[in-house]
Amino acid sequence: MITNSSLDDFYQRNGAPLPDGIHKEIGHFNVFETEKLFDKKTGDRIMPYSRRAYYKISWLRGKSKAEYADKVIDISESALLFATPKIPYHWLPADADQTGMFCIFTADFLTPHKAGVTLDDLPIFQPGQLPVFQLGSTEAQEVEYIFRKMLKELGADYKYKYDLLRNMVLELIHYGQKLQPLSALSAGQNAAERISSLFIELLERQFPLEPSQQRLGLRTAKDYADRLAVHVNHLNKVLKEVTGNTTTQLISKRVIQEAKILLKQTHWNIAEISYTLGFDDLAHFSNFFKKQTSFTPVAFRA
Numbered sequence: 001m002i003t004n005s006s007l008d009d010f011y012q013r014n015g016a017p018l019p020d021g022i023h024k025e026i027g028h029f030n031v032f033e034t035e036k037l038f039d040k041k042t043g044d045r046i047m048p049y050s051r052r053a054y055y056k057i058s059w060l061r062g063k064s065k066a067e068y069a070d071k072v073i074d075i076s077e078s079a080l081l082f083a084t085p086k087i088p089y090h091w092l093p094a095d096a097d098q099t100g101m102f103c104i105f106t107a108d109f110l111t112p113h114k115a116g117v118t119l120d121d122l123p124i125f126q127p128g129q130l131p132v133f134q135l136g137s138t139e140a141q142e143v144e145y146i147f148r149k150m151l152k153e154l155g156a157d158y159k160y161k162y163d164l165l166r167n168m169v170l171e172l173i174h175y176g177q178k179l180q181p182l183s184a185l186s187a188g189q190n191a192a193e194r195i196s197s198l199f200i201e202l203l204e205r206q207f208p209l210e211p212s213q214q215r216l217g218l219r220t221a222k223d224y225a226d227r228l229a230v231h232v233n234h235l236n237k238v239l240k241e242v243t244g245n246t247t248t249q250l251i252s253k254r255v256i257q258e259a260k261i262l263l264k265q266t267h268w269n270i271a272e273i274s275y276t277l278g279f280d281d282l283a284h285f286s287n288f289f290k291k292q293t294s295f296t297p298v299a300f301r302a
Contacts, residue, residue, distance in 0.1 A: 010054075010104070027109030028054065029165055031150040034061075034100040055119065056083040057172050058102035059135075059143050063094035066132050069195045069228035073132045078140040080176050082124050082131035086227055088198045088205070101147040103169065110166055124177050133179035146172055195230060196242040202227060203251065207258050209276045216255070216278035221247035256292045259285075263301045270297050 058081040066073040066081060067090040075081075078100075083089065107119050124131050135143060150168050153161050202224060206216055218224055224247060225232035236247045243250065255277055262273045274285035274297075289297050 027106045027111065029103065029105040029109050029154075029162065029169070031101065031103040031147060031154055033151070034058075034098055034102060053085055054104045054106050055085065055125075056102055056104050057081070057169070057176075058083070058091075059100040059140070059147055060091075060098070061100040061140070062098040064098065065092045065094070066090070067092060067194055067198075068130070069198045069230050071130065071229075072194075073130060075132065075134075078135040078137075080133045080135055080143055080172070080179070082173070082176055084119070084125045084131075085205075086125075087229070088201050088227075090198075101144070101151070103147070103150060103172075105169060110169065122173060122177070124173060131176065133176050135179075139179075143172070143175065146175070192238045192242055195228065195235065195238045198228060199224060199235065199239060199247075199250075203254050207254070209258065209262075215276055219251070219278045221251065224251070252288075252292060256289065259289055259297070260293075260300065263297055270301075273297070 060075055060079045060081055061077070062075075063077075064075045066075065068087070081091070110119055119125055146168055150165060153164055153168070158164070202218070206218055209216060218227065221236060222232045225235045228235065230238075232247070239245060239247050239250060245253070259273060259277060262268055262276070263270075266273075268276075270285075271282050274282045277285065279285035279288070286297055289295070289300070293300060
């Protein structure tokens with residue numbers, strides 16, 4: 001069964017059924033027709049950006065925009081978009097006339113021993129890339145054919161259908177990597193607000209954390225700048241202008257907020273909390289906490 005909260009949220013929000021037998025497989029995969037989930041009355045985006053722990057490949061047909069930290073990509077007719085949990089973005093439909101298809105899958109669906117590939121090593125999923133590709137009529141037909149095959153295969157009884165589906169996902173990935181990305185447009189006066197907004201989303205997506213199972217992955221200003229594909233100095237300048245705080249100050253405040261929650265609301269020992277929050281040394285965590293709060297972790301918990 002699916003235990004990942006972001007996948008749970010997706011199915012609950014869209015009322016989409018979980019395919020029979022998929023819980024028996026390693027990882028998760030599903031494919032959808034956009035028009036069956038898109039709310040044409042309100043024009044709501046299919047998936048508001050939230051905590052995502054899955055990858056998504058979308059064949060988009062209709063006018064829309066893909067917003068990244070300091071870039072906006074206009075989609076006029078048909079495009080192929082690749083989304084990774086590590087790079088935040090917004091998809092903004094221009095109207096209710098949105099069709100196409102998309103698939104979602106977790107990293108372990110394409111495990112090395114199954115598919116011979118590690119997703120984060122692929123160029124299309126690297127930070128700094130613009131994984132949105134314009135499709136001509138012939139290309140759109142080829143991409144649609146792959147998605148239709150996925151949808152048909154997903155409903156079949158073939159014992160090895162998930163092996164076939166893995167190959168189809170890889171076919172889409174390699175198809176996209178051979179295409180040229182759409183040109184990113186200048187974001188104009190809204191660029192700073194968008195960078196700030198996506199930074200906050202990326203920061204929030206690092207939490208909550210689980211002891212011994214998860215460790216804070218992004219700890220420095222450069223970590224966040226790399227994920228947002230902007231220079232660290234530019235990110236710091238923008239955040240200072242928009243929020244009044246530097247990148248490091250915002251990260252520190254959020255880490256302290258999480259530390260307080262863990263100290264007051266869990267029974268984890270302080271060493272566990274320190275490690276989970278990305279500190280290699282307990283003394284470093286204690287000094288950091290006291291500098292930010294005027295209390296030691298022990299005194300705060302008491």
